[in-house]
Amino acid sequence: MIKRYPFYIKAPVILLGLVITVFMLSVLRDILVPLAFASLIAILLNPLSNRLERKLPKIVSIILSMLIAILVVMGLMYFLSSQIAHFFDNVEAMKQKFSELLHIIQQWLEKTFGISSSKQVQMLNDAAKGSKAMIGQTLNGVLGILSVVFLIPVYTFLIMLYKALILNFLYEVFSEENQKKVGEILSETKAAIQSYIVGLLIETSIVAVLNSAALLILGVQNAILIGVIGAILNLLPYIGGIIAIALPVLMATLTTDGFTTQLLIIGAYALIQFIDNNILVPRIVSSKVQINALISIVIVLLGAALWGVPGMFLSIPFIAVLKIIFDRIEGLKPWGKLLGDNIPTEHMGQLKKLRRKPAKVVEE
Template sequence: MAIKIKDQPFYIQATAVLFGLVLVVYILSVLTDILVPLGFAAFLAILLNPLANRLQRHKVPKVLSIVIAMLIALLVVTGVFYFLSSQVIQFGDSLPMLKQKFGEISMNLKHWVQATFGIAVAKQDQMLKEALSNSQSMVGKTLGGLLGTLGIIFLLPVYIFFMLLYKPLILNFLYEVFAEENSKKVSEVLSETKGAIQSYIVGLLIEMIIVAAMNSAALLLLGVKYGILIGCIGAILNLIPYLGGIIAIALPVLMATVTKDGYSTQLGVIIAYIVIQFIDNNILVPRIVSSKVQINALMSIVVVLLGNQLWGLSGMFLSIPFVAVLKIIFDRIEDLKPWGKLLGDNIPTRHMGDILRNRRKRKAVVPEAEQ
C-alpha cells in the first residue's frame, strides 16, 4: 500500500521537503560545469527561436535558418564587445596616472584615519592585508565564475544549435513523459515559459541600452572621464536585480574622486544615478521588462544571492528567469500554488488569518440565529 507524504504529520513532510531540497542543491552544485552552459543555451535558444521560425517560413532550410539566426546574434554581440574594447583601450592608456592619483588619495585617507581615530598607518596596512587574506576564497570563487563564463562562451553555440535543431524531439518528450490528461497543462506551461523568457530577455536588452545611454550622458555632462565606458558597465551591472544598480554607483564615484578635486562631482554622480534608478525602477522595468510572470522584490534579492552562492556570476543572471519558470509550473499544480503566490508580487489585501477568523465567527453566529 503506497503511503502519501501529504497524509503524514507536518514534521515528516518538512523533513522530506528539506531532504529533497538538499539533494537538488547538491546535484546542481556538482554538475555546475554542465548545467550552467545548458541553462544559458536554453534561454538563448528560446530567444532565437522566433527568428529561426520566420526564416523557415520563407523556405529557408532548417539548418541554414538556425545558422543565420546564430550569426546575426553573434554579429550583434561582436559589435557590442568591439565598442567596449575600444573604450577599455583608452582607459588603459591613463591607468598609470590613475594608479598614482589613487595612491595619493589612499595615503591621505590613511593619515586622516590616523589623526581621527588614532590608528597607525602600519596598523591600517596590516588590517587591510588580513581583510584581503580572509577574502581570498571569495575572490577565487569570482575568478572561477569568470573562467566558467569563458567556458560557457565556447559551449553555447553548440548547445544552442542542437537545441533548435532537436526542438520537436524535446517538446514531444515533455508531452509524452506526462500523463495524457495533463497535456493541456503541459502546453500552457511551455507556452507561458516561452513567452516569459522571450519577454524578459528582450526587455532586459532594451532596458540595458536605455540605462547605458542615460548613464553615459549624465557622466559626460558631469565631466567624469571615461563616462561612456563606466556608463555601459553600470548598465550591465544593472542587469543584476536590485543589487547591481547599487554597485554601479561606486564606479563613477571612484573615478570622479581619483580624477577631480573636491566632492561636487561625486555628489552630482550620486544624484544623477538616483534619478536614473528611479526612472528605471518605476518606468522602464514595469513597461519594458514586465513579463507574464512577476517576481516580488524580496524573492528576487534572495534568489540572486542564492544563485551567486551556487553558480557564482552565472547564477546571478540565471536565477530570475529560472525562478520565473518555476512560478509558471507552481501556478499550474494545485499543491504547489502557495509557493507560486509566495514568489509573485500580488500582495493580498487581507491575510488568511483574518479570513479564517471571520469564517469561525460566522459559523458561531449561525447556530445562535437558528435557535
C-alpha cells in the same frame, strides 16, 4: 484514496530533496551553467529561426540566426574594448590621486581609531595573503569562460535542432490527462522568457544611454564605458544598481577635486533608477511573471552562492519558470503566490475573524 502524511514526515523528506538538488546543481555547475544560458538563447532565437525556416532548410536557418546573434555580441564587445582602451589614457594620474586618498584615509584611521600606519599595512598584507585562493578561483573562472564560449554555441545549435524531440519527450513523460496542462506551462514559459529577455535588452540599452549622457554632462572620465557597465549591472535586481552608482562615484573621486560631482552623480543615478523602476520596467519589460522584491534579492544571492556571477543572472529567469509551474499545479499554488508580486490586502487570519463576527452578533 489519497493518503496524507503528517508534517514531521513530509518536512524531512522535502528538506532532504532540497539538499540533494542543491548538491547536484553545485557538482554539475560546469555542465549546467552553459546549458542554461544556451537554453535561454535558443528560446530567444526561436522566433527568428522559425521565420527563416519558412524559406530555408532548418539547419541553415538555425545557423543564420546564431550568426546574427554572434555578430551583435561581437559588435558590443568591440565597442566596449574601444572604450576600455581610452580608460588607460589617464591611469598614472588616477594612481597618484588614489595614493593621496589612501594617505588621507590612513591618517584618518590612525587619528580616529588609533591604528598605526604599520599596523594598517600589516592588515592589508594579511588580506592579500588570504586572497590568493580567490585569485586562483578567478583564473579557473577565466578558463571556464573560455570553455563556455565554445560550449554555449554548440548547446544552442543542438537544442534548436532537437527542439521537437525535447518537446515530445516532455509531453510523453506525463500522462494524457496532464498533457494539456504541460502544453500550457511550456507555451507560457516560452512567452515569458522571450518577453523577459527582449524587454531586458531594450531596457538595458535605454539605461546605458541615460547613464552615459548623465556622466558626459557631468564631465566624468570614461563616461560611456562606466554608463554601459552600470546598465549591465542593473540587470541584477537592486544589488547591481548599488554597484552601478559606486563605479562613477569612485571615478569622479579619483579624477576630480571636491565632492560636488559625486553628489550630482548620485542624484542623476537616483533619477534614472526612478525612471527605470516606474516607467521602463512596467512598460518595456513586459514579462508575464512578476517576482516580488524580497524573493528577487534572496534568489539573486542564492544564485551567486551556488553558481557565482552566472547564477546571479540566471536566477530570475529560473524563478520565473518555477512560478509558472507552481501556478499551474494545485498543491503548489501557495508557493506561486509567495513568489508573486500581488500583495493581498488582508491575511487569512483576519479574514477568518471577519467571518466569525456576524455569527457573534446574531448570538447577542
